[in-house]
Amino acid sequence: MQCCITDLRNKDVVNKRTGARLGNVCDVQVDTCTGQVVSLVVCGRGKLMGFTAPREEHYVRWEDIEVIGDDIILVEYTPHPAEARRSSGFFR
Numbered sequence: 001m002q003c004c005i006t007d008l009r010n011k012d013v014v015n016k017r018t019g020a021r022l023g024n025v026c027d028v029q030v031d032t033c034t035g036q037v038v039s040l041v042v043c044g045r046g047k048l049m050g051f052t053a054p055r056e057e058h059y060v061r062w063e064d065i066e067v068i069g070d071d072i073i074l075v076e077y078t079p080h081p082a083e084a085r086r087s088s089g090f091f092r
Contacts, residue, residue, distance in 0.1 A: 008073070013042045013058075015077045016066060022058050022077065029059070037062050040073075 008025040015022055026043035030036065044056035060075050067074040 008040070008068075011068070011071060011073050013040070013060065013073045013075060016074050017076060017078070022060070022075070023056070025073070026057075040065070 008028070010024070012024060013022045014020070023042045023044035025040050027041035029038045029041065031038050039062055040060045042058040042060055044058065058077065058079065060077050064076050065073060066076055
């Protein structure tokens with residue numbers, strides 16, 4: 001099965017652990033030596049109470065991808081500690 005980045009951008013990325021929607025694929029990281037995809041960059045929501053806010057970015061390792069379906073990508077995702085702090089909430 002071949003898949004290109006334009007096909008991935010239209011898919012929702014969902015974390016199997018929590019059932020939460022992480023967002024859509026906005027980029028990929030590629031190992032330039034081997035040409036293999038290292039991770040998907042998933043862009044989350046960009047609004048906070050109607051105001052524009054920085055978009056959350058999640059870096060999902062290729063090994064954490066469980067299923068790439070027609071409409072959705074299921075992942076076993078645990079955020080990096082720095083990433084968890086960044087997206088922990090407004091009042092923290």
